Amino acid sequence: MKSWLKQSRASGLDDLELADFSDTGRSVRTLQRFDEGEKILTIPHGVLWTVKHAYADPFLGPALLSTRPPLSVDDTLATYILFVRSCGSGYDGLRSHVAALPASYTSSVFFAEAELEVCAGTSLYTTTKQLDRQIEDDYKALVERLFRRHQELFPRDKFTIEDYKWALCTVWSRAMDFKLPDGDSTRLLAPFADMLNHSPEAKQCHVYDGFSGNLSVLAGKNYGSGDQLFINYGPLPNNRLLRLYGFVVPGNRNESYDLQKQKLWLSSGLDSTSTISLTLTDPLPRSVLRYLRIQRLNESDLAIIAAHQSDAAVEKISDSNEVEVLGFLIESIFDLLDGFGTQLVKLEEQLVEGFYSPGGNAWSAAHVSLGEQRVLRLTRKTTEDLLATVESGSGNERGLLSAPPQCAKCEKVSVQLMRCGRCNKVTYCGRACQVAHYKEHKAMCQATASGIGSERN
Numbered sequence: 001m002k003s004w005l006k007q008s009r010a011s012g013l014d015d016l017e018l019a020d021f022s023d024t025g026r027s028v029r030t031l032q033r034f035d036e037g038e039k040i041l042t043i044p045h046g047v048l049w050t051v052k053h054a055y056a057d058p059f060l061g062p063a064l065l066s067t068r069p070p071l072s073v074d075d076t077l078a079t080y081i082l083f084v085r086s087c088g089s090g091y092d093g094l095r096s097h098v099a100a101l102p103a104s105y106t107s108s109v110f111f112a113e114a115e116l117e118v119c120a121g122t123s124l125y126t127t128t129k130q131l132d133r134q135i136e137d138d139y140k141a142l143v144e145r146l147f148r149r150h151q152e153l154f155p156r157d158k159f160t161i162e163d164y165k166w167a168l169c170t171v172w173s174r175a176m177d178f179k180l181p182d183g184d185s186t187r188l189l190a191p192f193a194d195m196l197n198h199s200p201e202a203k204q205c206h207v208y209d210g211f212s213g214n215l216s217v218l219a220g221k222n223y224g225s226g227d228q229l230f231i232n233y234g235p236l237p238n239n240r241l242l243r244l245y246g247f248v249v250p251g252n253r254n255e256s257y258d259l260q261k262q263k264l265w266l267s268s269g270l271d272s273t274s275t276i277s278l279t280l281t282d283p284l285p286r287s288v289l290r291y292l293r294i295q296r297l298n299e300s301d302l303a304i305i306a307a308h309q310s311d312a313a314v315e316k317i318s319d320s321n322e323v324e325v326l327g328f329l330i331e332s333i334f335d336l337l338d339g340f341g342t343q344l345v346k347l348e349e350q351l352v353e354g355f356y357s358p359g360g361n362a363w364s365a366a367h368v369s370l371g372e373q374r375v376l377r378l379t380r381k382t383t384e385d386l387l388a389t390v391e392s393g394s395g396n397e398r399g400l401l402s403a404p405p406q407c408a409k410c411e412k413v414s415v416q417l418m419r420c421g422r423c424n425k426v427t428y429c430g431r432a433c434q435v436a437h438y439k440e441h442k443a444m445c446q447a448t449a450s451g452i453g454s455e456r457n
């Protein structure tokens, strides 16, 4: 692969080598010093895997282009990888990359039932089960829409569901996403650059040049000769790391519990399958309270919010509504926590005692369960504190309950927010969010601002 990349004008490869590391597995070692920010490696556009490259392939391209509606980005890339792998000759460079890919993955979709059971109750458990079904459905659709129609390109024995699942996991665990100058985004796999492991300690250091189309890796921290080189896959919680990449970071600061709205409010007629992430830094996002407040409105609450229109329920509506909402939420979180196969304290004991073999699937699943339970406990505690505030009567003022302060558009939590100068009621992290939110906010802003005026008159 290295000689093919060098011939294709990749740069930086002479200072790097593949190596096995005891803690993170195969990755790349530097053979010289690099200071943070220095360019280490450039992989030219011509050798990347992208949807455009797949479409440009003289054999695969026409088959893909004739498929309407087009395949998803991940399905296109997975099909491209399998197609190249299935070719006995030609594509020598790309095939040398495919030959260097792992033969199997440890994403949670490959877990045995008993391994997955270790994290029963987690959002990862639910997502993995859903994903299993989704992969089956997507594979059937792919066979129907593409493989069966072009049997000469996609021999059955090389495009089985196992092959498809492997190729999907290749994409999930190795693809990089970038925003392009025109606002579009691109997803790509870059040979050799995809050999770099993740470290939360490295700064984000992989960059895509939208004009040349080249992918470069810069030093995300200072390196000495012989060090393992890292990139940063992003601020991902363990449940996502395990689902997409097949590993976890113990003590991950980005832990989250993906609250399936459906779980909470299906019973109330609000059926949505999307999720809200509860995190260690934002254990009780505004949107959760907002949904529940609306769901539990009675007639007098309705009258209170009538003037506020679309911004209704961003803040407390009435004490009675708030007490009901918070009480319901606390109960629901108790239920969710009860649903975990192994409770937090027990898991902590098991991990200390070495009950799970470190780095194995069950050990990773245990870490996900630990992280999600910690987040849920924090959400419960935050909710209990809010309830105590309302019940003690100290939360009577509208807005008192809505700490921490958040941007009304992107919901970023910050102390340096600017207020809407007109109504003085909502806050933004910057001008861009204020402008983007104006349409939604306008009616409430006008109603509030004119209310202030009439009080003055």
Ligand SMILES: C[S@@+](CC[C@H](N)C(=O)[O-])C[C@H]1O[C@@H](n2cnc3c(N)ncnc32)[C@H](O)[C@@H]1O
Residues within 6 Å of the ligand: 023, 024, 025, 026, 027, 101, 102, 173, 174, 194, 195, 196, 197, 198, 199, 244, 245, 246, 247, 248
């Ligand atoms: C982009 S690839 C990196 C190269 C990969 N190690 C290889 O040998 O092909 C991502 C995969 O590397 C492994 N990986 C990356 N960072 C890791 C880490 N910090 N700890 C354990 N495994 C890691 C995971 O298997 C993940 O799916």
